[in-house]
Each structure stands twice: as C-alpha cells, then as structure tokens.
C-alpha cells in the first residue's frame with residue numbers, strides 16, 4: 585500500500601480526498617458516514633450571509649404580529665441571527681467530537697467584508713481546524729468596471745485573512761479576467777489554501793412551462809479541464825496549497841490533479857451521484873497508479889507536470905487548435 589498522506593493548509597490529511605461543502609456535509613449523521621467512507625477531511629455545508637439575514641428577517645416578521653416596536657426589531661433580529669449561527673457552531677462542535685479527521689468550516693459572504701468582521705470572532709472558538717471562505721461577485725452590472733470587481737474581491741479577501749487566524753482557504757470562481765493575478769494576490773495575502781474552482785448554481789429554462797428553472801446542480805466528469813489547466817499553470821508559483829475542485833469523479837482525474845500540483849481535491853457530485861463508495865474506488869485507483877509507477881508518496885510526484893517544470897510551458901497555455909486549423 586502506497587503512502588497516500590498529503591498536507592493541505594498545514595493540516596496532515598491521510599489521503600488527498602476532501603468532501604466538499606454540500607447537503608452531504610450539512611448534518612452530523614452524514615458527516616460521520618463520509619468519514620467512515622474514507623474521506624480525509626470535511627468542509628461543512630456553508631453558512632451563507634444572505635441565509636442568516638433572510639432567516640433573521642422572516643423570524644422577525646412573524647414576531648411583528650404581536651410586538652411591533654422599532655427597538656424590539658433590532659433586538660429580535662440580533663437574537664435570530666444568533667440562533668442560526670449557534671446552530672452552525674453546534675454542528676461544527678459536534679462534528680469535531682464525533683470525527684477524527686479535520687473539519688473545515690465554510691463561510692459564504694457577499695458585500696464588503698463587514699459581515700466577516702462581525703462574525704469571525706464568533707467562529708474562532710468553534711473548534712474547526714480551518715476555514716474556507718466562499719465569495720463571489722456576479723458581474724451582471726455593465727456599469728461596473730472589471731477592475732472594481734477584482735479590487736472589491738481582494739478587499740474582502742484581505743479582511744477575511746485579517747480576521748480569521750486559523751488556516752484559511754478561498755474557494756474562488758474561474759471568471760476573473762486574470763485568474764493568475766487574483767490567485768497571486770491571495771498568495772501575497774498569505775492564504776493557506778485555494779480551492780480551484782467553485783462550480784456555481786446555473787439557471788436553465790423549462791420550455792414546456794416557459795419559465796426559469798434550476799440548471800443541473802451536479803457536475804459531469806468532463807468538467808475538470810479548466811481546473812486542471814489552472815492548477816498546472818499556477819501550482820509551482822505559489823506558497824499556498826491548491827485544492828482542485830469541480831468535475832473530479834474518478835481516481836484517474838485525482839492523479840491528474842496531483843501531477844499538475846494540487847495537494848488535495850474536493851469532491852461533491854460523484855458522492856451525490858454514485859454514493860460514498862466512490863471514495864474507496866478513487867483511492868484504490870490512486871494507490872494502484874502509484875504502485876505501478878513506483879511512487880511511494882504523494883510528494884514524490886506532486887506537481888511534476890506543472891508548467892514551470894515543463895520544457896515546453898506553452899502546453900498549459902495553448903487555447904486554440906492551431907494544428908487542426910492548418911491541417
């Protein structure tokens with residue numbers, strides 16, 4: 585059996601597979617099953633800033649019927665926000681007690697970072713081993729300059745880094761005009777990890793009811809290429825650890841991400857689609873591949889195909905099918 589241990593954000597993982605934040609990581613029973621299935625760490629379902637605000641607002645609406653007073657509104661809003669945060673903190677605490685693998689808390693916030701400032705101290709003592717921040721700015725406002733979006737993103741990242749003292753990763757989208765610049769900025773800010781890339785909720789259209797519907801929430805196994813490219817392009821330039829995410833459904837893709845320079849991978853769709861046995865199958869493929877290629881540790885082959893190690897670095901950058909155009 586090869587040694588599958590890896591390090592991610594200063595955490596020693598028994599293997600490179602992390603359960604990504606999803607409904608599977610939203611309750612203790614399911615978290616425990618994931619640990620039993622062999623994952624090396626768990627990112628708990630995110631707590632969303634909007635969710636707290638919205639839930640708090642709707643609780644307050646109910647209370648308004650018998651307590652319609654401006655001061656009471658502020659008091660109740662604070663109380664119900666606390667309620668949802670307390671529920672999250674309890675889940676983290678329970679997960680830490682029940683599991684021996686690292687538990688990563690996930691905070692999903694919008695805006696300018698004041699939310700993080702307000703809540704980070706509350707989360708600091710919940711016992712999580714690390715934090716994953718998820719921040720996305722939808723560039724749907726044509727009046728908003730792309731440079732402003734980047735600036736706001738980095739401003740948020742800076743506040744989060746300042747407020748959260750534990751190991752911290754950013755789970756980012758792939759939609760920046762210069763992913764490499766944003767990634768380097770996060771490295772400069774001393775993030776410990778970076779999850780490339782988040783897969784966002786996508787809208788679709790139902791042509792029978794002629795209405796908007798939810799797009800497929802699960803990835804397919806052909807969606808990993810963008811992640812692979814950016815892991816390969818950036819891994820050797822960074823001090824932080826990369827965690828590959830999106831479209832990783834099998835052991836072969838796991839091996840590819842490690843060869844490109846990822847320290848770990850996060851998986852979600854394959855677990856939801858084919859069940860928790862997929863963890864063992866992926867680890868078996870990784871182990872067999874390592875044995876067949878005489879690698880006895882992840883570190884001995886991690887990043888050997890990263891761009892900086894290649895004689896022809898353009899292999900990672902090529903975007904056009906020049907040869908097929910010219911015959």
Ligand SMILES: Cc1cc2nc3c(=O)[nH]c(=O)nc-3n(C[C@H](O)[C@H](O)[C@H](O)COP(=O)(O)O)c2cc1C
Nearest residue numbers: 604605606607630718783801803830831851852853
């Ligand atoms: C139903 C569902 C819920 C999710 N909830 C969250 C979440 O709360 N926070 C988060 O960061 N990612 C969330 N994700 C995204 C996953 O963590 C993951 O990044 C994404 O599914 C891509 O990985 P995959 O290709 O292995 O599925 C969710 C995904 C699904 C399918």
